[in-house]
Amino acid sequence: MAISLEKGQKISLEKSNGSNLDQICVGVNWGAIEKKGLFGGKKKVAVDLDASCIVFDAKNEVIDTVYFGKLETQGIKHSGDDRTGDLDGDDGLDNEIITLNLNKLDSNAHQIVFVLNSYSGHDFKTIPFASIRLYEGTPTHVNSVYATYDVTNDPQFSGALSMVLGKFYLHNKNWKFSALGEPTKDSKLPGMIETVKKHYL
Template sequence: MSISLVKGQKIDLTKGNPGLSKIIVGLGWDPAETEKKGLFGTKRSTPNIDCDASALMLDANGKLAKQTDLVCFHNKTSGDGSVVHSGDNLTGEGDGDDEQIFIDLARVPSNVDKILFVVNIYDCVNRKQDFGMIKAAYIRTLNQANGQELLRYNLSDNYAGKTALIVGEVYRNGGEWKFNAIGESGHAPHIDLLAKQYQ
């Protein structure tokens, strides 16, 4: 049974799920419908927003040890092969996860203390887009072996004017792995600029 989390909540992943070593972190979002009043009434439209999910593999000091520890649309596999990105979804349309990140917890190098999950809006400055134009954003974790959803965190805050979301993290805790629902926002028009904050 899946557990629904609130912002700031931390929950055990592996302790209560013996044998869990491969997980899928799914991220999803939908563009919010906009209204434009015109001469012939109100016109509704949905903007084309390209969100990009990424994973940053951080050490105990909260820093990226290597450039290959950033897993995103332009670097789909970590240098050690323990974290793999599903690929870029350009629209966010349709049901289910828009992008997924596959993690083999047993293969994550010992110097990696946590894996941080973030979402950016591609080309947000030129397109004049921000997370106020996104609705129903979420992050969830699944057991890769059977597809069972373990937990879900729905982001419900107002992120208008923000161009980056720090959604959640998987982190080590006494030999086990836990999940933290973060839900913080900030400004970083590209994942590479966000990653610089962790170098």
């Protein structure tokens, strides 16, 4: 059963049989904002959230970044940029997915930090059903959901445009996950990378 992620929580990346996970997906789901139109009707306002991850070495230097402008690096693949969100209600599918294959990462990778920002500048609280989940599987098939974030309904994200989701990190040669769940004041990815380097490694 999936757990609701809380700040500071550590998650073991093990299957029920005790073996280590090798492929993990981080999926983000959200909807377009519905507003009243000029003549009493309703209109949809597109919401552009961006899921990204930054790969650091053991000296906390950036090895690579995967985001809408660079969709792939060694062992990591981004599904592509979604600039609108679900226009017709929650379809139950993730809008952006980053797939992590822990066995194929750059050999110098030591920490991988996942971040989310509202490129369109919308407050997380106003974005319908914005949520994040960690699961074993592929972008088209969910084997087992390990943990979820309910971004829209978590009061700590009210007023925020960006957040540090969490990080995968090497410990005794095994990969672990630490939930950070911290809102930041950065609006774009370059500022978020600097914030991560200063406070979250």
